[in-house]
Amino acid sequence: MMDGKTLVLRGRVVSGVGSFSFWIGQLQDHYERKTxxxxxxxxxxxxxxxxxxxxxxxxxxxxxxYGGRVSVSIVPCSIQGRKAFLLRTDANENGTGDHPKTIIEIATDVRLRDLFRLQDGDYLEVAIAPEWAAYGTSEP
Structure with missing residues (x-):
């Protein structure tokens, strides 16, 4: 949904496979340099x-x-006013990864499930600022 300025994505909290947990921990310095x-x-x-x-x-x-095999795209966003980042591997963007393109993964400096007391099935909105939203699509 686009309001002319900000792209707002609305989704339901679901459990993941845990890949980013491992890789963010392993590549913390690289992610910090980028974000x-x-x-x-x-x-x-x-x-x-x-x-x-x-x-x-x-x-x-x-x-x-970092001498690895997986490249990641990072899009600045916010979740309930908190600065965050949407992360997606090239494989997921190309439709050959662990997640379909209906799954977005959000990272920030805290565990969001704890901060907002979230459980699977809860709904949440992610805002992507106009300078980053251009050309991104959420198909109806």
Missing amino acids: GMRLYPGTLNLQLESEYSLPAKVIRLEASE
């Missing part, structure tokens, strides 16, 4: 009603930067 924030090692997964494709403008953590 300016020391991320909690894990993401909050939201199941959207329709697919979300990343915008053309993203922050990139390339596999070659």
Whole structure:
């Protein structure tokens, strides 16, 4: 949903597979350099009603930067007014990863489930600012 300025994605909290928990912990310095924030090692997964494709403008953590095999796109966003980042692997964006494009993963400096007392099935909105929302899509 676009209000002319901010892209708002609404999704239902779902459990993930735990991959980002491990990799954020292992690559903390790289994520901090890219985001300016020391991320909690894990993401909050939201199941959207329709697919979300990343915008053309993203922050990139390339596999070659850390000697790995997985590259990640990072999109600044906010969740209930808190600065956060949408993270998506290239495989997930291309439809060949662990998650379909209806799943978004949100990272910030705290465990969001604890901060907002979230459980699977709760609904939450993620706001993506206009400068990052351009060209991203959430298909109806």
